Amino acid sequence: MSERKEFRDLASPEAAREAIADLDLVPATESVPLAEARGRVLAERLDADLDVPGFDRASMDGYAVRARDTFGADETDPNPLELTGVVHAGEEPDTEVSEDEAVEISTGAVMPPGADAVVMVERTREQGDTVLVQTALAPGDHVMTAGADIAAGERALGPGTKLTPREIGLLSALGVDSVPVRGKPKVGIVSTGDELVRPGEQLNSDAGQIYDVNSYTIASAVAEAGGNAEMYPHAGDDYDEMESILRQAADECDLVLSSGSTSASAVDVIYQVIEDRGELLLHGVSVKPGKPMLVGRLENSAYVGLPGYPVSALTIFRTFVAPAIRRAAGVPEPTSATIEAKMAAEERYSEGRTRMLPVGLVENATGELLAYTVDKGSGATTSLVEADGVVEVHADTSYIADGESVEVELFSADVRAPTVLGVGEDDPAFARLLDELERPRYLGVGSREGLRRLRDGVPDFAVASAGDRDVDADELGTFEREWGLVVPAGNPDELSSLADLVETDVRFVNRSTDSGLRTTLSNALADLAEERDTTRHELVEAIDGFEMATKAHESPARRVAAGKADAGVGLRATAEKLELGFVSLGTEQVQVLANSERTEKTGVQELETVLESKLDAVLADLPGYNR
């Protein structure tokens, strides 16, 4: 490791906020066409430059008259006025209204000289060239005087006003087609690390390559905060390349964010470039996640280094960087997105750092929100979408009790708890059924773990196959799936039974122990062992790769397809989808089980409806599935 300047203590979150607030990000004011002004923030006060309307304007269809000529008129005793002309909207009047005269006028038309009121057409009768006015008018009746809406010189909109369709309406009325708005701070995003590949490019997993998650995530979060994100070419761990990209970004942007790599060498290189070409103001903040955050200046730009793991990077961005971008862009802080929830399980802490705990939300039977922690380990990108917000746990809190009330900072104000939360077996038919629900959340944790969580009372339902049913639950639906051995196309090893798997020398791939499919396989092996008067253990030992546990329902089949194994436990549906061979070993039942306290919950009832109305169609579409 290269030598780093010593920052003995991690900075407090407040110090980090201040360090970023002190960086000058404010971009210059710019002008945008009215058609592109929505969502922008007005840079300066706008006074009206003209009267709206620009003339005394009829606000009814009728006749322009002198009010005094109508005094005393009513239905029984109308005043006759001589009709001397007509004026439509968008025309300059060519007639003056003199005593006892009237001019026909349309809504929106200019009041002709001499007239000071409009009589509605409904209150008149026309008789040849004479208009009989059946009502008395006061001067100004049904006339909008020039400037009555807004007059030249009046304050129209103040600086800092966010432009919605309503403000755009007022700007239109004032004829403004170029709007002075706060500039969007330009934020350069430099992704680092030899192992990163941009989405869309070819990935070499054998060489440890992974897709670059942070660049697009942070770029869209920058846009959400009101900045203009600019992605720079990906930099590896080479000093010269990194230096050249960072300097270019610093030259072109108000703020440079580096992000992407978790590798120490890439971080070291960045660190060195900032030290050489700028100034490091802060290194590390006492927040979990976020320890590796850097704050500094790089030439004339501000610089923040984000942690490498996606959840950490986004959390740190949201907590520390987004407010600074919003401030620079003049975008108001979003309306509070903080809600109360009850912790679904106790949590213990020991680290003495502020902790930003990602949580998912679920509504319980009484409509209360429960918050459960989403912690799939560092680097998991699925945590991004499986959490709804963050609970900030103070450094001196070491324990949160089950049921304790916590404040959840939602990822945005429009985040809502899913309509229904399910857990359990990863099954392709059920995955399709979920498409019929609005905003469900399903965590494919396997049958065993799913049932465990259902027993703990957090989810609304669980999906389990072949599992232990020791749980108080209501069955919402059930179906069967055909399972067996997925083998290469043409079944080159000519496997035909479970016995063949035990007896021949094939490389096998299994599922993880949480999977219901693995339990079903184990049960079948136990039956075979009983038949043969031996132990299941002995049969398992004879299978090469029985302990090779893979995560999802297609994983063994995909290993077979990749030539990394000769057979894997799997479904007929998977074998057919991937155009592989299949040795059927039976069917197993999959059950959808509702949390018995939540059967009245709308989302659960919708699931039940969908199971009743759509399951047959879904199953008919997948080989090996049956009711």
Added chain:
Amino acid sequence: MSERKEFRDLASPEAAREAIADLDLVPATESVPLAEARGRVLAERLDADLDVPGFDRASMDGYAVRARDTFGADETDPNPLELTGVVHAGEEPDTEVSEDEAVEISTGAVMPPGADAVVMVERTREQGDTVLVQTALAPGDHVMTAGADIAAGERALGPGTKLTPREIGLLSALGVDSVPVRGKPKVGIVSTGDELVRPGEQLNSDAGQIYDVNSYTIASAVAEAGGNAEMYPHAGDDYDEMESILRQAADECDLVLSSGSTSASAVDVIYQVIEDRGELLLHGVSVKPGKPMLVGRLENSAYVGLPGYPVSALTIFRTFVAPAIRRAAGVPEPTSATIEAKMAAEERYSEGRTRMLPVGLVENATGELLAYTVDKGSGATTSLVEADGVVEVHADTSYIADGESVEVELFSADVRAPTVLGVGEDDPAFARLLDELERPRYLGVGSREGLRRLRDGVPDFAVASAGDRDVDADELGTFEREWGLVVPAGNPDELSSLADLVETDVRFVNRSTDSGLRTTLSNALADLAEERDTTRHELVEAIDGFEMATKAHESPARRVAAGKADAGVGLRATAEKLELGFVSLGTEQVQVLANSERTEKTGVQELETVLESKLDAVLADLPGYNR
């Protein structure tokens, strides 16, 4: 008027909603690059197509080992392993780990074959080619297995998912660079009416032209709802031109909206085109505003005709059209933006139609929200920005009591009551001072009306000059402004006093009776009358144009500048700004008066602070102003 098909009864709001819901607006699915996917809605379920990570991955810097080789190790009795290589992130391992061997490994690197755990560097010591392992490991320790985050075949995101930075993170991890999203319905906007001119173009007010407010307002509201707005060339009232533009729009769009004109002839022409080229499904809805709404089909497109007045057009759009666009775009309905408020004054109705009442909001002393109606008459565009939302009053409600609780549908979820609400004199110094406050609202209704409203208790403060002080209020600040006659540059009529105005034959322009400046002028005339032993009335009669009441502080001066008058009441600051002549007639005091029940309100205190700290600087910048 052309003949219209008979629609005897106005449709109910529900019928209008249904008619629009039945129009088919749903656009085709499209693919967008990942960088542009934020805010879009996923069109279909996305299953993972690869394992993330794609390989067994070290999650710590350390050494890749066989766990069994560490069994029994601790700090006092470390196990020595032979260091046989190194693997960095982004490299393919070139070494296998055999018994009692270790390979140095970086976070994120591929586990070398044979190894099944990583020992953290902190738990080891290196001695030449030997690594001393000081802890026992279980298989899998500090290793993220292939697919542990998400495995190929697993359901990643469901159809209808709105793509935020978090979903974009997951899509990045899966290498997806082209995202199937719901298309945005294309909405054509046809503005009509001979009198309309696009902002930025030259306006001829004498010919009754006004700027087209609805086109940009509705276009930005379409974009807000998730549609793609397309503005078509402006059409006048000519049938052939209108028909050709409407047919082009219908050909290119999923929905055509016509909007803009309030003139009956333009509406008649549209009506005729729809009748000839499409089908009218609904004409008129029993909502105020909104009676003139049309719903139909135009060739292969859906068609909705919006009312002409901007507030009506936007209200009808928001109520009936926006939900249909959101549904077509797959955009979820925004989180409820409904709040409770108390009516600030009683309201009576007699029309028997559902009424969408625009209201402004203000927080009272106890933090309750008051809603006051914003009704500046049909066609006022300032109502757009002076209201915060709408109260829907049912057709059979004829009375809402002062203090009655109402539901306010905010214009959007992030609308908040202004920090402080002021009313009163339109003054250029105070207008600048307002720039120093965050989200104030100020209604320039004049001193007299401002004081009346302050007495009624709705606003937080009033600004009044020369007015009647019969109100229980706390003075927050005060300043003086120099007033007099604004005359053409060079003062061609050689006016030098108020007496000259009475005695010479100049065309004068006054302010409206609510204006404090007018009261000051009247008071000065009363003094002059007393001096001359005559009546004020007599002097006023001698001034040509004394009753010519204009709206805002610059209005008389602008009439002078336009050559439409020889003198106007006004401020020295205005005369100098507009480079006109000025005849000083004295100074008048302007007072900022707080609602005595709201002096503790944050916004009022901020106003007081700004008056203390910024008033001098503002006054120094404007000629004729003093403390």
